[in-house]
Amino acid sequence: MNPLFSLSRAVLLRMSRASAIGALVQRTAWGRRAVQRFVAGNTIEEAVAVAVAAKQRGFTVTLDRLGEASTGAAADTYGADASRLLEAQAAADLEPNVSVKLTAIGLAEGEEAAARRLDQILAVAARVDGFVRVDAEHASSLDALHRIVLAARAAGRPVGTVIQANMRRAPSDVALLTSAGVPIRLVKGAYDPGADGVGDPAAVDAAYLALAEQLLATSVPLAFGTHDDRILEQLAERAHGRAEAQLLYGVRSDLAERLLSAGWRVRIYTPYGPDWWPYSLRRMAERPANLRFVLRSLFGR
Numbered sequence: 347m348n349p350l351f352s353l354s355r356a357v358l359l360r361m362s363r364a365s366a367i368g369a370l371v372q373r374t375a376w377g378r379r380a381v382q383r384f385v386a387g388n389t390i391e392e393a394v395a396v397a398v399a400a401k402q403r404g405f406t407v408t409l410d411r412l413g414e415a416s417t418g419a420a421a422d423t424y425g426a427d428a429s430r431l432l433e434a435q436a437a438a439d440l441e442p443n444v445s446v447k448l449t450a451i452g453l454a455e456g457e458e459a460a461a462r463r464l465d466q467i468l469a470v471a472a473r474v475d476g477f478v479r480v481d482a483e484h485a486s487s488l489d490a491l492h493r494i495v496l497a498a499r500a501a502g503r504p505v506g507t508v509i510q511a512n513m514r515r516a517p518s519d520v521a522l523l524t525s526a527g528v529p530i531r532l533v534k535g536a537y538d539p540g541a542d543g544v545g546d547p548a549a550v551d552a553a554y555l556a557l558a559e560q561l562l563a564t565s566v567p568l569a570f571g572t573h574d575d576r577i578l579e580q581l582a583e584r585a586h587g588r589a590e591a592q593l594l595y596g597v598r599s600d601l602a603e604r605l606l607s608a609g610w611r612v613r614i615y616t617p618y619g620p621d622w623w624p625y626s627l628r629r630m631a632e633r634p635a636n637l638r639f640v641l642r643s644l645f646g647r
């Protein structure tokens with residue numbers, strides 16, 4: 347990997363966890379302007395309007411109320427917003443579908459607190475015939491993630507989760523989760539895997555393809571969350587009718603349109619809300635050239 351790229355990636359990933367700086371920048375008008383490409387507004391109403399427009403163009407959407415590292419009242423608010431999102435989607439005649447992060451619903455307070463808030467969201471999802479995907483975060487949280495998701499699944503809740511191909515443990519996690527019928531989104535992984543990583547980007551791509559094969563051999567509902575057109579092309583023949591492609595809002599919209607025309611079901615992961623710092627910094631770490639867009643939106647062309 348280009349050493350300059352790895353350095354800027356490492357710096358951006360570290361900055362994404364600098365919550366004190368993030369809290370300050372998030373409050374500024376220029377900060378919000380800088381990330382509007384990746385974040386669909388501040389409110390549920392704005393996010394739902396974006397989802398309605400996406401539906402008119404042939405896409406489905408998962409909505410995500412941005413927020414990480416929340417506890418107490420902040421985690422309660424996040425959980426309540428996720429439930430309101432599901433209801434707002436149903437009211438707008440959209441498929442109720444949200445993604446949530448355990449750190450946003452109080453994982454730092456303990457597994458039980460996060461599981462309790464997740465169950466409140468899942469109860470609403472069950473009522474409106476919706477679905478909740480629990481995103482995968484840092485390596486240190488994956489065991490808790492799997493215990494919580496497996497328990498919710500055993501209770502018959504409409505829940506799925508995410509596998510990160512950059513983690514060496516991913517094949518055994520796929521076996522564990524798919525044997526319980528848990529729907530899976532496969533991604534490359536946005537967090538630093540530390541010593542548990544599979545290696546450089548080429549190794550992650552190889553791991554992604556091997557995991558895709560492992561998943562295609564199961565019967566769980568399946569999504570490929572990637573903007574990598576070479577990977578999607580390789581999977582297209584077996585994936586059509588069996589899996590959907592998922593892309594992030596504001597990233598490679600050209601590819602999203604092409605995939606639709608090529609016969610994929612395409613879902614756009616659409617985040618909204620005022621707590622956009624960690625999410626947006628991870629998007630820049632994936633492609634430091636995104637900093638150019640950000641600077642351009644701040645300072646004009």
Ligand SMILES: Cc1cc2nc3c(=O)[nH]c(=O)nc-3n(C[C@H](O)[C@H](O)[C@H](O)COP(=O)(O)OP(=O)(O)OC[C@H]3O[C@@H](n4cnc5c(N)ncnc54)[C@H](O)[C@@H]3O)c2cc1C
Binds near residue numbers: 592632
């Ligand atoms: C729907 C969805 C959900 C996700 N959920 C999770 C999750 O729960 N946990 C997790 O760890 N990660 C998640 N991710 C992020 C994922 O792990 C990767 O970090 C991210 O998708 C970039 O990898 P890639 O597969 O697109 O491949 P890459 O090899 O990084 O990129 C492929 C192509 O897309 C372009 N591209 C990639 N990212 C960007 C960007 N930000 N801006 C502009 N162009 C870009 C690249 O330049 C390249 O041309 C999710 C991704 C998606 C699409």
